[in-house]
Amino acid sequence: MDLLASQLINGLHVGSIYALIALGYTMVYGIIKLINFAHGDIIMVGAYTAVITLVSLNWSPVAALIAAIVVCVLLGLTIERVAYKPLRSSPRISSLITAIGVSMLLQNAALLLFGAQPRPFPIVLKVEPLRFGGLQISFITLLTLGVTALLMISLQTFVHNSKPGKAMRAASEDYATAQLMGINVNNIISLTFAIGSALAAIGAYLYVMAYPAVSPTMGSLPGLKAFIAAVLGGIGIIPGAMLGAFVLGIAESLAKAYISSQMSDAVVYFILILVLLFKPTGLMGKPSGEKV
Amino acid sequence: MKKRSLFTMLVAAALLLSTFVPGLAEDVIKIGGIGVLSGKYGMYGLAVKEGVDLYVKQVNAAGGVLGKQVEVYWEDTQGNASEAINAYFKLSEQGMVAYIGAVLSGESKALAEVTAEDGAPQISPSATDYDVTTGRPNVFRTCFLDPFQAKAMADFIANEGLKSVAVLYDNSNDYSLGLFEAFKAQSEKNGLSVVAAESAAFGDTDYKTQLTTIMNAKPEAVFLPYYGADAALILAQANELGLNAKFFGADGIADIVELISDKNLLTSLIYTDHFSEGAQSEAAQKFVADYQAEYGKLPSISFSATGYDAAQVLLNAIEAAGSTEPDAIVAAIKATNSTVVSGNITFDDHNDPVKSIFFQTFDSKGNKQFILQVDP
The missing domain is CATH 3.40.50.2300 (Response regulator)
Structure with missing residues (x-):
């Protein structure tokens, strides 16, 4: 019983990191219908920023986190301006290919700058695991879960109650009409990228705290898994990304523990296929009506 | 037009000269060194090279082998199996007596394939894959297997x-x-x-x-x-x-x-x-001291020791064979029973070394700590 509980907690931990990343995918997709494949590599940039400021510049952990957020936000904004904005009116496939190109560019630039050898992430927080009866939970797991839940709630409140949030939803519903209603859609899209990248930076920090190795390709796998989580939950829907990520994390963990490590990805993708067969718009997606 | 003829003449002269070079250098024993010296795994090849070069330098200072100086010609494979084969063809034309290498298991297998055809003596200091020496009586190694x-x-x-x-x-x-x-x-x-x-x-x-x-x-x-x-x-x-x-x-x-x-x-x-800087034997301590004097650092990658051993086994075998004939060298390597820096070494039927193994741990600062050497 304790074993099952521990494995569920492991799954929740992985899931909450996927969730933070998935939020970035889902927000961008919700508004400009672009799958931003470079999102995973923004995580890598955030992790490198954190490790360099912490180790080489000797900054405090909080300063390093802020640095990572700032660098990721600037990077996200630049990518949007340089690579995606000029293609906004071109076919969607062009933007998609460009996104893959940006991802490759970031990975190879990091390979050139930092080399292939992974860098260890220093210990920023040393707290003994907490015990609840026979159950043992690491502090990083609790922290990750807490931060993710908090950010998701704030994001949901922001999108539903604030003015820029309403503008975001308007732009996601109908891009052209929102523009006609006096919403500066360009700024809204930039804001979306900024928020998504900031979340990626926080995700990166929590990720390397749990898995203390920073390497140029570190972002691709969590990026891919988060993307799948976003699709599973219903891409474009914020609580959906969160739900999808938790389902994915727990499924992965339980498959590894009770079926086999080699089969865990197969199990996860099988779940994805099943869900999409019966609910093509994802777990929380609403059936899309034909637009006339 | 004139320029071109001058160029042709220069090329011809260079070609002519190059055919003479082996003749000029007959009092040198040439060893080919092949392995990954750059890229992701470059550090392993460089460790091997440092070990080999150190031993060869010491032997040359003591009068060489068979009264001749030894020279090692290094070729970088970049970890690529086909580059290892190219390096072999390039070096074999220059009259190598034997080969040290390759470094990684994959490139070593490729190299073994071509040296086996010619029966050229080959010792890998670091290929741990079982098949490298299988069915190839000319191929040896100085590292143990997985x-x-x-x-x-x-x-x-x-x-x-x-x-x-x-x-x-x-x-x-x-x-x-x-x-x-x-x-x-x-x-x-x-x-x-x-x-x-x-x-x-x-x-x-x-x-x-x-x-x-x-x-x-x-x-x-x-x-x-x-x-x-x-x-x-x-x-x-x-x-x-x-x-x-x-x-x-x-x-x-x-x-x-x-x-x-x-x-x-x-x-x-x-x-x-494969080796520990803390090993107690005289040979090992001398190696660590010599290495430090030569390169200004500790031999932290153990393949520098197995590289040193490979050079020692090979050059001792050439000395024992009394000639640079491939078959004589191979037979002499096979008969090896000597104390090298990583312990005592003999070769079994599969040309794998029967040798010592070292157990190590770390202190809380990350320095390697020698625990135990187990001899065969």
Whole structure:
């Protein structure tokens, strides 16, 4: 019983990191219908920023986190301006290919700058695991879960109650009409990228705290898994990304523990296929009506 | 027009000269050095090269071999098997007597394929794959093989009085899988109970699920047949989960030092290596001192020692054979029974060395600590 509980907690931990990343995918997709494949590599940039400021510049952990957020936000904004904005009116496939190109560019630039050898992430927080009866939970797991839940709630409140949030939803519903209603859609899209990248930076920090190795390709796998989580939950829907990520994390963990490590990805993708067969718009997606 | 004829003449002159060079240099024994000297695995080849060059320098200073000076011609394969073959063809035209290399198992196999055709003596200081020497009487190595170190580790754990072991291994990696199978077989033979054997897929970063299962089985020892990068992640996560056990690894784990921030975790890790700077033998201590004097650093990658040994075995064999005939050299290498820096060395039927193994751990600052040398 304790074993099952521990494995569920492991799954929740992985899931909450996927969730933070998935939020970035889902927000961008919700508004400009672009799958931003470079999102995973923004995580890598955030992790490198954190490790360099912490180790080489000797900054405090909080300063390093802020640095990572700032660098990721600037990077996200630049990518949007340089690579995606000029293609906004071109076919969607062009933007998609460009996104893959940006991802490759970031990975190879990091390979050139930092080399292939992974860098260890220093210990920023040393707290003994907490015990609840026979159950043992690491502090990083609790922290990750807490931060993710908090950010998701704030994001949901922001999108539903604030003015820029309403503008975001308007732009996601109908891009052209929102523009006609006096919403500066360009700024809204930039804001979306900024928020998504900031979340990626926080995700990166929590990720390397749990898995203390920073390497140029570190972002691709969590990026891919988060993307799948976003699709599973219903891409474009914020609580959906969160739900999808938790389902994915727990499924992965339980498959590894009770079926086999080699089969865990197969199990996860099988779940994805099943869900999409019966609910093509994802777990929380609403059936899309034909637009006339 | 005139320019071109001048150029043609120069080329012709250069070609003419190059045909004379071997004739001019007949009082030199040429050894080909082939291996990865750049890129991701370049550090291993460079360690080998430093060891070989050091020994050759010492031999030359003492009068050389058969009264001749020895010269090593290095070719970089970039870790590429076809480059290893190209390097062989390039070097063999220049009249090499024997070859040291290659460094990685894959390129060594490719090189062995071509040297076997010509019967040219070849010694790899670092190819741990079993098949490198199979069916090739001219190919030798001065490093031990993976099953050997896994068995030695299972014996070590049993001797420590530990009763239960768990293994976490990478199912998609030959190195990890080979170590796991040999370790499991020997552990069972030694009466250890293997309470958990968990595998992970290539490129995984999350090992907590497997570690939770292992923790639940309460092993006293955990064997991790991994390279340093993965092992660093595993140790950090095991610590996060509160898994208290002794960890054991093989030679590939040695580079973990630069890859882990919490050096304290390394004190619970013991691994097998080809050589230790702390080895007690006279030859080993002399090697460490000479190496430090030559390169200004410690021989921290053990392949510098096996490279030094490869050069020693080869040059001793040439001296013993009394000629540079390939067959005579091969027979003399086969008959080797000498003390080199990584212990005593003889070759078995499969041309694998029967030699010493070193157990090492780390202190809380990440410095390697010598524990034990086990001789055959």
